[in-house]
Amino acid sequence: MSLELLTLNNPVFKSFTFWAGVLVIKMLAMSLLTAIQRFKTKTFANPEDLMSPKLKVKFDDPNVERVRRAHRNDLENILPFFAIGLLYTLTNPSAFLAINLFRAVGISRIVHTLVYAVVVVPQPTRALSFFVALIATAYMAVQVIAAAAF
Amino acid sequence: MSLELLTLNNPVFKSFTFWAGVLVIKMLAMSLLTAIQRFKTKTFANPEDLMSPKLKVKFDDPNVERVRRAHRNDLENILPFFAIGLLYTLTNPSAFLAINLFRAVGISRIVHTLVYAVVVVPQPTRALSFFVALIATAYMAVQVIAAAAF
Amino acid sequence: MSLELLTLNNPVFKSFTFWAGVLVIKMLAMSLLTAIQRFKTKTFANPEDLMSPKLKVKFDDPNVERVRRAHRNDLENILPFFAIGLLYTLTNPSAFLAINLFRAVGISRIVHTLVYAVVVVPQPTRALSFFVALIATAYMAVQVIAAAAF
Numbered sequence: 001m002s003l004e005l006l007t008l009n010n011p012v013f014k015s016f017t018f019w020a021g022v023l024v025i026k027m028l029a030m031s032l033l034t035a036i037q038r039f040k041t042k043t044f045a046n047p048e049d050l051m052s053p054k055l056k057v058k059f060d061d062p063n064v065e066r067v068r069r070a071h072r073n074d075l076e077n078i079l080p081f082f083a084i085g086l087l088y089t090l091t092n093p094s095a096f097l098a099i100n101l102f103r104a105v106g107i108s109r110i111v112h113t114l115v116y117a118v119v120v121v122p123q124p125t126r127a128l129s130f131f132v133a134l135i136a137t138a139y140m141a142v143q144v145i146a147a148a149a150f
Numbered sequence: 151m152s153l154e155l156l157t158l159n160n161p162v163f164k165s166f167t168f169w170a171g172v173l174v175i176k177m178l179a180m181s182l183l184t185a186i187q188r189f190k191t192k193t194f195a196n197p198e199d200l201m202s203p204k205l206k207v208k209f210d211d212p213n214v215e216r217v218r219r220a221h222r223n224d225l226e227n228i229l230p231f232f233a234i235g236l237l238y239t240l241t242n243p244s245a246f247l248a249i250n251l252f253r254a255v256g257i258s259r260i261v262h263t264l265v266y267a268v269v270v271v272p273q274p275t276r277a278l279s280f281f282v283a284l285i286a287t288a289y290m291a292v293q294v295i296a297a298a299a300f
Numbered sequence: 301m302s303l304e305l306l307t308l309n310n311p312v313f314k315s316f317t318f319w320a321g322v323l324v325i326k327m328l329a330m331s332l333l334t335a336i337q338r339f340k341t342k343t344f345a346n347p348e349d350l351m352s353p354k355l356k357v358k359f360d361d362p363n364v365e366r367v368r369r370a371h372r373n374d375l376e377n378i379l380p381f382f383a384i385g386l387l388y389t390l391t392n393p394s395a396f397l398a399i400n401l402f403r404a405v406g407i408s409r410i411v412h413t414l415v416y417a418v419v420v421v422p423q424p425t426r427a428l429s430f431f432v433a434l435i436a437t438a439y440m441a442v443q444v445i446a447a448a449a450f
Contacts, residue, residue, distance in 0.1 A: 017448040024438075024441040025445070031430075120198060
């Protein structure tokens, strides 16, 4: 029984796997987005990265820093989701609820990136997308604690 | 046999799941702690976050930066623990040792946050809590490498 | 069948476990490398860390910041690999391909650290090691998405 939980026959695991894959691609894309901004604004953090002897290391370009803040926000929120989503799957939750929680995290984190680092949108769009993913992740963590504690 | 390792019938997995859940909640709380400090000190990193046209973006408030350093330290230490704790569980370790290692990581990381970002306590309290978790995580990693290499 | 995937009898899981353990040790070593640079250059970020009343908090030492950038790059690239490597293992991939992908990530991330934070080497060494790991991780993520989507 429990063994079936980590196979693609389990719709909860299948959904978790799909969204984890999508969010890994999204996170890796942040590195490329940072690189694009670095070349556009000629903002390089290491002497060995400078393309021309006329350039100097630079740390405070607002476009580069914006992408880096969005990327760090991913580290803070998506990476804990990877751990807790897998453990939540292993608690054998209701498929309907679990799949919609994974969707909520996946979609809201993509929206978060778009409105933070691609096309800046006035608040509270970013705050809302941030809190949808945070609340869904926290809910899963509470369920996991409850399953393990009793 | 191996299949039983990832069920709550396995006390090692049960303990890992509990502490992983607790530490995910702890990490998510860092975002709220950062937000509280940002509003208290009116330190916002993005123009679209400014609450009033009189405010300017600000990056160097010591209270905000302290919480952010504590949060980053979590990323550096708790997230690798999530990966290695699961793999260590799959090596079927002694339950007594494994459960106490997970407890050591969980409690010392909570202490680390409290003395770093909530009530600042003189060193070496933070250094000690940091090293307890680091050594426990490194020990699990060495056991995992040994199990996989031979 | 699926249950066997997460045992050391599965050469793919065995290889993933080995490299995950090695990369956790490598990541934890970054904290020690940072500490060494902090003491060498007397660069401490918190008032309670200052060893002498003559010292002041300091944030911009280039040697400390270099190690911190290398460490952050690990968070951005190695931590997503831990999640996707496990899910990729659960899709039951070709052992030959999977083991070489894990090796590629493991070795290229060690090279990345060496040429970034230990002995600085001119580009494109660091860029190449970065992209080898990124492309291998992205490939696994695409395979995981494909397995889950169809």
